[in-house]
Amino acid sequence: MTTTTIARAWSLRRTDGLVLGFTDHDGRLVFDGVTFRPDRGLAARALVQGTGLSVDNSEAIGALSDGAITERDLMAGRWDGAQLRLWEVDWTDVAQRRLVFRGSLGEVSRAKGAFRAELRGLSEALNAPQGRVYHPRCSARLGDTSCKIDLSAPSLSLQMPVGEMEEGRLFRFATFPAFDANWFEHGRLEVLSGAAEGLSGAIKNDSARPGGGRLIELWSALGLLPAPGDQIRLTAGCDKDGRSCRLKFGNFLNFRGFPDLPPEDWLIAPQAARHG
Incomplete structure (x- = not known):
């Protein structure tokens, strides 16, 4: 053997x-x-x-x-x-x-x-796509070295305890600081304490409620459920649009998109139609 x-x-x-x-x-x-x-x-x-x-x-x-x-x-x-x-x-x-x-x-x-x-x-x-895509929307990620926005600014980040929660995806708050509706849409929710510390999720909807309440909905449920009182951080979201970059963040000088790029329909339209 x-x-x-x-x-x-x-x-x-x-x-x-x-x-x-x-x-x-x-x-x-x-x-x-x-x-x-x-x-x-x-x-x-x-x-x-x-x-x-x-x-x-x-x-x-x-x-x-x-x-x-x-x-x-x-x-x-x-x-x-x-x-x-x-x-x-x-x-x-x-x-x-x-x-x-x-x-x-x-x-x-x-x-x-x-x-x-x-x-x-x-x-x-090495299989990751390389190079830059020419697109009307911004190619940077909010807060990265191209964007240069400071996400720790009080207007862009909010820390508070978990209130009412449903299925690890819906977070309801009876009271909420004075942020515009949809301010955190496209942003992130991060868990800072408790058993779920370190988890984060992308915010799908940010809806204001009567009486100063708020509903934050994630795209998918967190893997572990935070407990009431656990601390979370909400970070403002960016929809990659040039108008939002200018009005919401005052950061249009660092906008990494091409808002004046002609749409695909323009490229296939007859030449006479392009020039009106």
Whole structure:
């Protein structure tokens, strides 16, 4: 009978610096300052690696446990974009090892007490669209280096406790500071404290209510429900329109769209119609 001393070991590093190590060997392995444990319920499917710009892909499958990757952390997005490295290692001499995969966690799904995570190779970023799109609406993101708006300004950001909430998607406030209706539409809601700390959602609707109340509706429900009294932050939204940039933010000098660009109908219209 032929035996092998090769095992697989992989480490995950979250964006907050937490590092976990896993191995399919039946004992602990230690190298690079990381302890790779066999009792954390993680396994990887066969790795597919391509040449050139082909996307490497695989999956990590594991059990949700309090000692390693928890459902709460997954739902809070704390593992989004975690950096992953996978080695083949001789468990009798861990100095004899080979790095076979380096990338990050992609889409994560969960069911029946387990999770499944897509592994994305380093070439994944090269498939992102490059260059600038010429479009009437702004290409910048509110508050980024192109936009230059300071989102910490009192007129653009509001911190307050959670009041009445429905399904983690509808937030009702009996009283609300004097912001115009729809001020936070297209903005973001971030949870700052409690079990759901770190979660955020895009705001779909911002509706004023009689008596000074407010209804904030998210596009999708938060993965974990904030409790009444937990602190949230609302950030003003931008609809990417030049008029909004000028009147709402007073920032038209940094507008990154092309509001005078002719529409598609103009391009296909007969020449006589173009000149009136």
